[in-house]
Amino acid sequence: MRGQHVPSGAALTASPRGRHLEALAIKNSKWLKDSHLAPLAALGGTLCSLSLRGCGGVGAAKGAPTATVLGALTGLRSLDLSNTGFRSAHLRLRQLSAPLARLTSLSLSGLQLDDAACGGIEELGDLRSLDLSDAVITGGFVEGALGGLTRLTRLALNWCSTGALPVFGSLKALEIDHCRLTDVAHSAHGGEMRLERLSVAHSSVEGIAALALPEVIRASAPVLQELTAPYLINLEPGGGDGYAMQLLPALAGAGQLRTLDLSAATAAPRERRGPVAAAPEPPPLDSLGLSGLTELVFRGCSVGGAALGGILQGLTSLRRLDVSGTLAPPRLGVASGGGGFDDAALRALGSCRLPHLEELDARYNPGLEGRFGGGGGGGGGGDEDGGGAAGGGGAVGAAAAAEEVWRGLAGLRDLRLHDTGVTGRAAVAGLAAALGGSLRRLDIDSMCPASLAALCQHAPGLRSLQVTWGGLTVADLERLLPRLGRLERLELRSQNPLVIDAERLKPLARRLRGGRVVVDGIDVTALVRAEAASGRDQGGQQQPSPQQGRRPSGGGREGLASFDQRLRYARADLKGLQSSPVVAAAAGRVREALLTAGAEEGVGLGILRPDW
Incomplete structure (x- = not known):
């Protein structure tokens, strides 16, 4: 209830x-x-x-x-x-x-x-x-009281003040997220711990706990099904980066492991004396007997290039891969591992032949160009031609190279590419040719309208499309929708409110039957349905206002009535800028010009108050 x-x-x-x-x-x-x-x-x-x-x-x-x-x-x-x-x-x-x-x-x-x-x-x-x-609770209570529960199979101690890692033989699932572990709590009845699920997300280990955790994982490996350890920190002096990779050998023989999350599991970000050791190179997961993995999360681990290919080789059951944010900037005093999910990593990933991979999250990796030799950096939202390829190959050669690599990931259904270089036509052409028929969800940013149109033309099966930035207009979206007959959700983020807002998208939401249109967190479809229910939608019996009946002014430009609607939306944002003298002076001149134009055309502009 x-x-x-x-x-x-x-x-x-x-x-x-x-x-x-x-x-x-x-x-x-x-x-x-x-x-x-x-x-x-x-x-x-x-x-x-x-x-x-x-x-x-x-x-x-x-x-x-x-x-x-x-x-x-x-x-x-x-x-x-x-x-x-x-x-x-x-x-x-x-x-x-x-x-x-x-x-x-x-x-x-x-x-x-x-x-x-x-x-x-x-x-x-x-x-x-x-x-x-x-x-x-204290560590003594965990050992004395909880250790006496001989039938306990699941224990959650997230955000607890206890510094003890429970090592109870009866446990099958342990959650101890957001804790600082310094000690170990044993059960009075003994028994070897064989966990099926272990979560130590956002926790830190030191002392005895730092030594015990790998041993707990090693003992549980034959039956372990899920290990979640994102942002796990080793507070031991001189522990070095890459604590997650130190846990990997303990997983040898974990044939039942299905979910592994070792995101950004590094040493403590504090000052140390002397140089910090570089992260150890991770071993191939297949060699550890982890070929049954279906979900792998290496978010922010700075593992890329050939190293990533070596890790993933043989993981034929993998369905979800998250390598977002792996191209981390170098840190002072930390040896660079040369990692990062870039074009080299994408080549390695394509060569792994992961037939069941359905979801790839490679967001926040500016080094991923998708052009394989094409010039320029990532994030070129206005890149209409995709740039030229090195060695005189041109955009066509870059697109062909991209298509060959993406084809190794032909089973992808969900692709997320924020803050990458996969934005121009050359990069998109290869992606669309290889993956267009299989994609069901696409989350992308900084892609120009022409590139997005080319991609959507090859992806008729898209169910969900999320676009951030990109400079889209309502007219661009009107041309896209007929190509996406199965679209169920269209979400637009960080769009120009003077070009795209909820009011302008209402006609689009009405035509997208059974789907949903969202712009900057505003559910346009819900607004349309609410208007229809109350009889105030555009198909109702209300008479149009004089402003709604006005024709646009000459020259093919929108008249003052349309600009009035545009200003209504933007006023809330502009109010926050009135503390700036430059903005205030400019706003005063615009207000005066609009009032003059309004008087000439006979249009009331009551929305412009003196304080604006």
Whole structure:
């Protein structure tokens, strides 16, 4: 149940069906209070699952009336109190451990509970899933209390103050994101840890934890299915960059691994004495027995060129590859690895022959030209001809080279190329010829209208198109749409508001039936549907205003009425510039000219106030 219309506890328990209720979930309700839940105590023997996630008014009252209700729900197997009003002063798990002894799943995320509030949790011997994210607990509590839960298979300690890495033999899934790990917590019952899922995103390790983490991964390798370690930092002095690559050898034999995220997992960005060692060259993942990988994320790892080709060779099951932001600028005192997802990396990727690769995210890699010898840097939004190719090959030769490489990725369905050099005609021609028939989603920027039109002509199956910058006009989009008969979503970002805005895109949104048009976060399709529902759309019965009936002025240019609409949209942006003397003076001259022109044409310009 969501929102305002939440039945009271009395109404639920009064109905015949309510008296036999087994599961109840009320999420993110601002109106739910402790008093509403009192009648739920009558469901003590039947209610098996209760979720009050996000209900901030629950548990905040003094005297903990909701805790009393929970004590009566002896049949509960699953309880979720995440992000409610409970805090350490209002909740004592020890008082609830006896009536809730049958719990198998407990989530207390976001409550910032301390050791005293969580005391007694070790008595919930049937617990299999526990989420204590944001808890203010110590490493001693993790080892003493949580280590006694012999049936616990899933544990989440994200954003916790504990500095201990849990090493419990019963665990199958461990989430310990955004933590500083310095120690290890063992289970009193021993047993080797064999995790199936491990997440240590945005965490740091040092001391014993830095030595234990690779060993945990090595022991779990035979059954590990998912490892998520983006932005993992090694705080050990002299640890050097590339901590993610130090974890790779521990994955040897992880034949069941399907998802691997080692984004930007480097050493701590702090000052060190002496030079910092360069990142070690990553081993081929196929040689580690990781040929079953379906998702690989190396975001910001500065791995490119032939090295990237060596990593990916043999990963025939790979479906998603994220190498965005890998062309990182060199850092002072850090040896350059010569990596980065550039044209050489794209060649290597194309030669790997990844038949099942469906999604490639190569955004924020300016070194990726896509011309394979073509001149110029990345991001040439106005590049109409794509530049010439080195060695006199010309744009045609560059396009042919690009097509040959892109053809190695012929299965791509989702392609993202922000802030790259794949913008001009030569680069786009090869991409379109090789991938046009398979692409379903395209996210690109700084591509001139002519290049975008050439690409869309070869991509009739596009379902989603997102364009950032590019200097598009409504007329350009009108020419594109007939070529994209299956388009379901068109999103435009960072467009010129004097050329493209929500008002101008409404006719386009009406013609894109079943699809959605979004410009700079504004859902134009939703606006059109709202107007249609209220009878205020362009097809309604309203009479056109005098300004709407005016013809454009001579010379093929738009008249003052159209410019009036354009100024309405831009005024909010221009208001923020009135603190500049230069802008203020220019705006005053424009205002005076418009008022004069308006008086001559008999058009009222009431939108221009004196303070503008």
